[in-house]
Amino acid sequence: MTEPLIAVQHLAIAFPNNPVFKDLNFTINQGDFLTVIGENGVGKTTLIRALLGLVKPTSGSINYYPSKKATKIGYVPQFRNLDQEYPLTIEDFVGLNIRGWLPWLTKAEHRQVNTAMSVTNVKKIKQRPLGMASGGEKQRAYLAQAIVEEPQLLILDESTASLDNEMKYELLDLVQNLNQTSNITVLFITHDLPLAQKYADHFLALRPGQQEYGTMAGMSIEQLKEVSDV
């Protein structure tokens, strides 16, 4: 049941004059809901970018099973500067992430877009320009775009940071549902310890020069606070 998806061993990443990690070790198994917690600037986004292959590790290894190529990843980035004038409808925005060479979407691809929109609850507002959507609707549209190609791994980088409490839980309920029904592995970065504790089954707590990895079962919010310094 617990097949590994990603193994990170002795990972070190350094920017000029800024050693972000020295020796990071953890494994993500298929179907895990892993939260990465830690204070601002500790390197959470950098870790994700390394997992995505956008930053080269200084040393150490990141191994995907069976391979990085065979692993489809959906990613909701931390920042997306779409302003009020952003013209595309939610439906068109979600469809951007569908790969292929045909200029138009096939019937099957339209179905994919529709499924992603109904799972994330944006189907009712699919004709709305994304620039006009509320913060929560935008995040759900981003999520829909990230899952439209049915990824095995879904990465959320502080996707809840701009949302009010009710919206946060609504979004994470959707993610939890994907995790449980479709066995999508989830990597969720957050500052919000209660949220991490409620939804994740594993945690990776990052502190400058240190890390702690473990299962969430039995962890209290106070204990999380202690290991992560948040």
Next chain:
Amino acid sequence: MFSLAFMRHAYLAGTFIAIICGTIGVFVIARNLSFLTHTLSEIGFAGAAFGIFMGWTALSGMLIFTVISSVIVGQMSVKQSRREASISAISALFIGLGILFLSLSNQTSSYATSILFGSVIGIAQADVIRVAVLSGIVLLVMLGLYRPLKFDSFDAIGARVSGLWTTAISVVFLVLVAMSVSVAAQIVGSLLIFILLTLPAAAARYFVHTVSKMIGLSILFALVGVWLGLYLSYVTNLPVSFFIAAIECIFYFAALGYQRLSVGS
């Protein structure tokens, strides 16, 4: 009007130009590259003058200059902070070069005005064929690259994290813009080329909200401008670029007005 060969040529070439400018323009606007179309038209002017100086066609000179510089300028514009000043410097240099080449080539000043402001009368059948072939190439490449180009233009961050070759896409796109600038300058002139490359697309995005509909409407705005502009120029004997500019501005300000109304209500 269509009994005159040059008017038939102008309408044919104008139709191709409107189609590629309308299409490319949607991506120019989405990628915030309006400034680049200005620079490229100035570089195009220098290229045209250089082409004439060398005894080639104006179009070949333009193509060489704009394609090479679009790649260089595109690389520079990655560094946002340096962009503004260095682009003005480049524009100034190329306008100067254009004037230099023109005076060296001993052409009458009517040549200069036709490069800068465009001209309908000079279009021969061979020109129409060149315009058609170049437009065809631009459209084919666009079709082949449509999905990645759309993703990168309308969601650059999403495209990058999803592993698209975004740098390669930008370079190819800049070359397409350069080709469109050179082609379109044949009619509207290099001074007003940015009008067809930006205004129809900028207007379209206020009315419709999918990429394909924006392309359709943008082409329509460009076509109406070119066709009506040619007609009005024919009956009044005034420059076609004036009419095209005026018509596209009307579309654009109508779109802004429409936006105000629909947001206000």
